[in-house]
Amino acid sequence: MRLGLSVYADAQAVARAVADAWVRLAREAVEKRGRFGVALAGGGTPRPAYELLATLDFASRAPWKRTHVFWGDERCVPPDHADSNYRMAREALLDRVPIPPENVHRVLTELPPDEAARAYAQTLQRFFSPGSPPRFDLVLLGMGEDGHTASLFPETAALEEHARYVCANRVSQRDVWRVTLTLPALNAARHVRFLVTGRAKAATLARVHGGEPLPAARVDPDNGEVTWLVAAEAAALLPVRLA
Ligand code: 6PG
Numbered sequence: 001m002r003l004g005l006s007v008y009a010d011a012q013a014v015a016r017a018v019a020d021a022w023v024r025l026a027r028e029a030v031e032k033r034g035r036f037g038v039a040l041a042g043g044g045t046p047r048p049a050y051e052l053l054a055t056l057d058f059a060s061r062a063p064w065k066r067t068h069v070f071w072g073d074e075r076c077v078p079p080d081h082a083d084s085n086y087r088m089a090r091e092a093l094l095d096r097v098p099i100p101p102e103n104v105h106r107v108l109t110e111l112p113p114d115e116a117a118r119a120y121a122q123t124l125q126r127f128f129s130p131g132s133p134p135r136f137d138l139v140l141l142g143m144g145e146d147g148h149t150a151s152l153f154p155e156t157a158a159l160e161e162h163a164r165y166v167c168a169n170r171v172s173q174r175d176v177w178r179v180t181l182t183l184p185a186l187n188a189a190r191h192v193r194f195l196v197t198g199r200a201k202a203a204t205l206a207r208v209h210g211g212e213p214l215p216a217a218r219v220d221p222d223n224g225e226v227t228w229l230v231a232a233e234a235a236a237l238l239p240v241r242l243a
Helices: 011-033 047-053 085-092 113-127 199-209
Strands: 004-008 036-040 067-071 073-075 138-141 166-171 176-181 191-196 225-231
Touching: 004 011, 011 036, 011 047, 011 138, 011 191, 011 225, 047 085, 067 085, 067 113, 073 085, 113 166, 113 176
Parallel strands: 004 225, 036 067, 036 138, 138 191, 191 225
Antiparallel strands: 073 176, 166 176
């Protein structure tokens, strides 16, 4: 797999690269197709990027009225729970920019996991062309130390799901349920940006770069591009130089 990868000095430089890419791709999508569909990453890594995107310098240049926000995955907790990916994005970004509330498409985690997944799949069907894969203009993804991305954890059912674009996933490693986009959905995207920071991810990133088929390595859009935005400490074991 050809790994599009850029290395940055630190996590803040990665955040700036994400915010720059968001503004550029959002303006391009709106110009070409009249709207921008983006799937957010959860976890902790993207928070600085969302907070930077909410600052005037970036937010003033993004087409919020034509932006539609989704999530690559969600924890099956209430939307105001400390672990909620929706809550993190709402606090870091969505409450601070003029995006219409109807353009924020969260996973309805008040429902049981399977029902939440079905409802989210219907949300995607309504936004994208029914029957074809949801083709996001931009998908933001993180990577766990085990090589998972979104909630596609190693040896879990959702990782091998090839019919549905969304499903509930029992993650036994953490004794939790998640709702996640599947590889067919992620690989239908126009643009994918992985955000990887922290020394703890260096060994896993080297495994991905070395060709090991970890879940994150299996995101390689058929008709799109994937670029890894990596902080230097996470790239420490890679044979690359700073961007
Ligand atoms: C989640 C994320 C998950 C995350 C990785 C990395 O819901 O947790 O979608 O895939 O991106 O676990 O998490 P950190 O950014 O916190 O290291």
